[in-house]
Amino acid sequence: MPFREINAKMVEATVVPGQKMYSQRGAMLAYRGEVSFTPNIQGGQGGVMSMIGRRVAGESTPLMTVEGSGTVMFGHGGHHIQVINLSGDTLYVEADRLLAFDGTLQQGTMFMGSQGGVMGMVRGQVTGQGLFTTTLKGHGAVAVMAHGGVIELPIAPGRDVHVDPQAYVAHHGDVRNKLSTALGWRDMVGRGSGEAFQLELSGNGAVYVQASEEKL
Amino acid sequence: MFRLQGSRTLAVDLAGDAVKAKNGSMVAYDGRMTFKKMTGGGDGLRGMVTRRLTGEQMSVMEVTGQGTCYFADRASEINLVSLHGDKLYVEASNLLCTDAGLRTGTTFTGLRGGASGNGLFTTTVEGTGQVAITSDGAAVALRVSAQYPLFVDPGAYIAHQGSLQQHFQSGVNFRTLIGEGSGESFQIRFEGEGVVYVQPSERNTIGGDV
Numbered sequence: 001m002p003f004r005e006i007n008a009k010m011v012e013a014t015v016v017p018g019q020k021m022y023s024q025r026g027a028m029l030a031y032r033g034e035v036s037f038t039p040n041i042q043g044g045q046g047g048v049m050s051m052i053g054r055r056v057a058g059e060s061t062p063l064m065t066v067e068g069s070g071t072v073m074f075g076h077g078g079h080h081i082q083v084i085n086l087s088g089d090t091l092y093v094e095a096d097r098l099l100a101f102d103g104t105l106q107q108g109t110m111f112m113g114s115q116g117g118v119m120g121m122v123r124g125q126v127t128g129q130g131l132f133t134t135t136l137k138g139h140g141a142v143a144v145m146a147h148g149g150v151i152e153l154p155i156a157p158g159r160d161v162h163v164d165p166q167a168y169v170a171h172h173g174d175v176r177n178k179l180s181t182a183l184g185w186r187d188m189v190g191r192g193s194g195e196a197f198q199l200e201l202s203g204n205g206a207v208y209v210q211a212s213e214e215k216l
Numbered sequence: 217m218f219r220l221q222g223s224r225t226l227a228v229d230l231a232g233d234a235v236k237a238k239n240g241s242m243v244a245y246d247g248r249m250t251f252k253k254m255t256g257g258g259d260g261l262r263g264m265v266t267r268r269l270t271g272e273q274m275s276v277m278e279v280t281g282q283g284t285c286y287f288a289d290r291a292s293e294i295n296l297v298s299l300h301g302d303k304l305y306v307e308a309s310n311l312l313c314t315d316a317g318l319r320t321g322t323t324f325t326g327l328r329g330g331a332s333g334n335g336l337f338t339t340t341v342e343g344t345g346q347v348a349i350t351s352d353g354a355a356v357a358l359r360v361s362a363q364y365p366l367f368v369d370p371g372a373y374i375a376h377q378g379s380l381q382q383h384f385q386s387g388v389n390f391r392t393l394i395g396e397g398s399g400e401s402f403q404i405r406f407e408g409e410g411v412v413y414v415q416p417s418e419r420n421t422i423g424g425d426v
Contacts, residue, residue: 080291148291149224151244159246167243167288195242195251195277209244211224211288 003083003100003141010075011083011143013100017069020103024076025062027099033070040065066100074100079145079216082208086172089205090137093144093170096216102140110135144170146210155205162198166213173205218296218313218346226287226294226313226348230279234316237287239275241312247283254278274308274339278316287313292350295357295413297377304341306349306375315345349375351415358414360406367403371418378410 003011013021015035025039040063066072075081076099084091086105101107109132136142144150146169153161155175162180171177180200201207221227225243228235239253254276279285288294289312297304299318314320319342341347349355351374360366360380367385376382383405406412 148288149222151221151225151286153244153246153286161244161246162249163244164242195240207244209225209286210291211222211243212291213240213243213288214290 002085003143005081005083006073008080008149009078010073011081011100012071012073013066013143014071015066015068017067021066021100022063022103022107023066023072023074023100024098025064027074027076028066029073029075031070031072033068035066035068035070035072038065038067063098065103074143076145077216079147080149080210082144082146082150082169084142084144084170084172084208085140086136086142087139089172089174090135091142091170091172092133092135092175093142095134097145097169098134099143099145101136101142102138105136105138105140105142108135108137109133144208145216146208146212147214147216148211150208150210153207153209155201155203155207157202157204160200160202161207162200163207163209164195164213165197165199166215167209167211168199169208169210171201171205171207173203175201175203175205175207177201218348220294220296221286223293223354224288224291226296228279228285228287228313230281230283230285232280232282234278234280235285235313236276236316236318236320237279237313238289238311239277241287241289242279243286243288245281245283245285247281249279249281249283249285252278252280274311274320287348289350292352293354293415295349295351295355297347297349297375297413299341299344299347299377301344302342302377304347304375304377305338306341306347308339310349310351310374311339311341311347312350313348314341315343315347318343318345318347349413351413351417353416355413355415358412360408360410360412362407362409366406366412368406368412368414369418370402370404371420372414372416373404373412374415375413376406376410378408380406380408380410380412382406 003013006012010029015021028037081099092110150169155161178200180198181196217229219227236254242251294312321340322337323340324337355374358366385405386402
């Protein structure tokens with residue numbers, strides 16, 4: 001079920017019977033037709049175990065299930081919305097940035113420490129993203145929120161991309177990320193350039209970067 | 217080489233050369249980059265002292281390397297200005313990125329600065345090259361010629377270039393004094409030949425309240 005962008009800050013989704021979709025609770029702006037919104041205490045798919053998993057991981061943004069037939073418009077907080085189409089690969093995104101996504105996508109939680117070991121855990125702390133992140137896998141569309149527009153940067157072997165952790169939104173594909181530091185004596189004496197920590201992304205895929213250093 | 221990626225992200229292609237950018241404004245890069253803070257706004261010792269004294273402080277980093285570097289600042293719109301030996305007057309807070317070859321300095325603005333909430337001094341950029349300035353909302357560039365002077369709300373002014381004289385004028389009358397002012401009691405009048413950049417948003421100014 002594709003999302004149609006109405007303007008930069010609003011998307012419209014078509015809901016057909018038998019196909020669920022999930023959205024952040026309270027993100028509905030308007031709808032046409034017979035559509036029902038059910039709060040989802042499990043916070044997504046996967047039953048009670050994954051609900052507990054998400055609670056523990058702190059990735060439990062309240063979601064609601066959208067069902068019925070009609071069209072629904074989504075938007076939240078005046079944030080810019082980027083629609084990302086997945087075709088079999090995995091999208092890594094923070095739960096609070098998720099606006100809406102297809103019910104056909106498989107939702108999961110990933111432990112950041114599993115990528116890069118201790119440095120991966122430090123990474124989560126430094127970037128303020130926590131130790132866990134949400135993954136979405138399969139075929140379908142995802143609407144992701146960002147402050148002030150998003151640019152997509154391709155990542156290819158031999159073409160690593162470095163991203164300011166505060167401006168990082170999401171990435172998909174077969175991408176490894178690690179925290180790289182450029183700490184020098186200047187940072188110690190308070191004369192840093194403000195770019196001491198960067199996320200280094202390498203592999204094959206794309207990263208989405210927002211035009212702002214502000215979190216949502 | 218500056219280009220815009222969307223309206224809020226600036227992409228700069230570097231091939232071993234350098235640009236000066238606002239501290240901490242990098243959002244992403246590919247290739248190899250180094251970031252170095254320039255003490256005192258990169259104007260040298262004299263400029264540093266001037267900036268300290270005038271309060272027109274600016275923290276700037278020098279970016280050198282090979283590849284593409286992306287800059288953005290709090291989701292504000294970015295405008296590109298090309299300079300060909302002329303001078304751009306801009307507030308330090310609106311200056312995002314300049315070619316390394318451009319000289320920056322400070323200048324006295326007179327009464328306008330006090331009313332626009334920007335302080336009495338402003339930053340100048342001089343030379344040949346490109347400058348990226350930020351604005352709250354997409355800025356318009358308004359041409360000023362000898363016959364057509366331009367009046368600008370001090371809170372919406374962001375930059376100007378060319379040979380312009382600016383005068384500060386007030387429309388304070390008895391209505392303002394009894395609290396029935398229109399909120400447009402102060403304006404800057406630009407005369408001469410040049411371009412003024414105006415943003416569709418107003419900073420909080422003393423003039424805006426009366």
